[in-house]
Amino acid sequence: MREPTLHNTIWRWHFYAGLFCIPMVIWLALTGSIYLWRPQIEAWLDTPYDHLATSGPVATPEAQVAAALRAVPGATLHKYVLPQAPDSAVRVLVTAQGTDKRVYVDPRTLAVLKVATEEKRPFRMIFHLHGELLAGAIGSYIVEIAACWAVVMLVSGLYLWWPRGGAGAAGVLYPRLRRGSRIFWRDLHATTGIWVSVFALALILTGLPWAKGWGTYLGEIRTLTGTARGPVDWTIGGKTPAPDPANIMADMPGMAAGTGMHDARGPAAPVTAGDDPHEEHRDMAMPHVTLRPGELSRVIATARTLNLAPPILVMVPGAAGAPWSVSSDAADRPLRADAKIDGGTGRILSRTDFAERHWIDRAIGYGVAGHEGALFGIANQLLGTVTAIFLIMLAMSGAVMWWRRRPIGLLGAPVRLSRPAIGAGLIAIIVALGLYMPVFGATLILVLLTEKLLLRHLPKTRQWLGLAPI
Known part of the structure; x- marks a missing residue:
């Protein structure tokens, strides 16, 4: 596969994944950063009940x-x-x-000071808002789909960012501030992405055990392998x-x-x-x-x-x-x-x-503690909060770039150069992601089938989405 064609293909998938994920990334970053500070906020809310004068x-x-x-x-x-x-x-x-x-x-004194419904306590509500949008299993699947495609967005973004042709640090590690607004937003998006990607991927992967699809999938695998305890x-x-x-x-x-x-x-x-x-x-x-x-x-x-x-x-x-x-x-x-x-x-x-x-439970335990900001104290909370802020910057800068560049009347996807010949390496990566994240695999198949069976009969929709005519 020629490099320009591969670059263009990955750019298109990065665009589609990013556009879908932007609202959920902002939502998860906001609710997640609040949840990180649960110990301090709950201690403050419970102050009247932790210093009794009796x-x-x-x-x-x-x-x-x-x-x-x-x-x-x-x-x-x-x-x-x-x-x-x-x-x-x-x-x-x-x-x-x-x-x-x-x-x-x-x-x-045995006086009853307060009665609170457990699921209506502030951080139980934030937990459900963050993990399932207050929509139960359906909400959990929506969050999981967004998380899986956010992995695609981040991995493809790293490929697009990777320095080529002896590029210097400007525009790669920090934004260029005197090259006009277009270069500024491009650099802000790219440099924010490189600094946050590793931590963002860690947050996504450690959050998957809570997801309805992935968590159930893990349970089935453990039952089949006899590793459940x-x-x-x-x-x-x-x-x-x-x-x-x-x-x-x-x-x-x-x-x-x-x-x-x-x-x-x-x-x-x-x-x-x-x-x-x-x-x-x-x-x-x-x-x-x-x-x-x-x-x-x-x-x-x-x-x-x-x-x-x-x-x-x-x-x-x-x-x-x-x-x-x-x-x-x-x-x-x-x-x-x-x-x-x-x-x-x-x-x-x-x-x-x-x-x-079991080592699987220990591994997930470490991941969950890190995800919730509890693994190494306040430094963990600060790291998670900074990651959330950078994710919001990444999402908002991507949205600004799309809005400024989009053609009138079109979605604004990058123009396809040619139909790529998918290489074995890329296929292996996609299959590996599909096996590790079955919801990603299922939604990818659904997208491909929709394009093949439905959108081929809707030429105006194909044009709006930036898909090549059949």
Whole structure:
């Protein structure tokens, strides 16, 4: 394939991919950069509940849970979050009519300070806006398609940028400011792209495990290869995939409605519970069991000795006599660990640290932590924010270049020089991308079939899109 023809072909695909991706790149960069600062913003929002002025003896965890359940009639216990400071409110997660609610309880007075629907908390909303456009699985697929084609945009952009003919640093590493507006916008787009491409590709690839298509694809591959070890601890398409049905105890005999628990402060409300540390975003019926008095206190006392990274979640068992689950929900996922504790004795039955997980889960854990800005502290947050800003600059400069150069009445795609003879190397790259990102492969086939079967009958549309006449 001659170089001019190859360059022209890649430029055309870069143009089409970029034009499609520009709105989504800006949207994902904006929502993602906000999410990067979740720890600081959530700490600020929760300030009134983390510096309580009350004094006196701390109530038992059972009493705290009972207060939370009274605040949400008909609710069942979901999770107990260990307070991170003596003057912090206790967070108790309860489920009522299939909806998770977070109840803030003063650990001394048992006053309910706030009840918040979990999925309506600010950063849960941003999470869904970022990953699925508040449109569930359909939105997740749209985001994934844009992400896959953004990879094509970035890789093809790197090819187009690659210096040729002894080009100097000007226009390659930094923009030329005195060559007119056309050269300025071209240089701004090209130089921004080279500085941001590696980090942008890392963000896209580490974000794929959340996508509905890619996450499900990975799950199927792991099932076929026997490398799956229990449920994953990241959401896929907005929901955590269900574990092996053999591990779900929803219909086991002997499960009954909870009975009252008692402590020194008097009778408490009924407590019922469900067991699965990763069911938080799952639409499934929760099992209900009777909790024995004092179990929660024993489990919490043992959990405090595990030295887990906060926040620490205590999940009640799914069947009477089954072990309790305790897990770290640290944003820096390599710090996470899980443990099983016997509620009757407080004995630690097992512990699984991050290093003991399957290497695929560890790799994704590192990637997810880096994607969320939690892997190496504030430097990670700053790097992610700068990457998002550069992506917005890249998208906006590309849009300006297109708008200024487009012919009136046409989309403005680069004119095709000739029909290229696709080489083996390019085919191998396309096949590799299609196998790694099946949604890209599927949409590429759809685009080619649309051009071949539909657009051939629409000459005016072909002309507007910049496609060669048949």
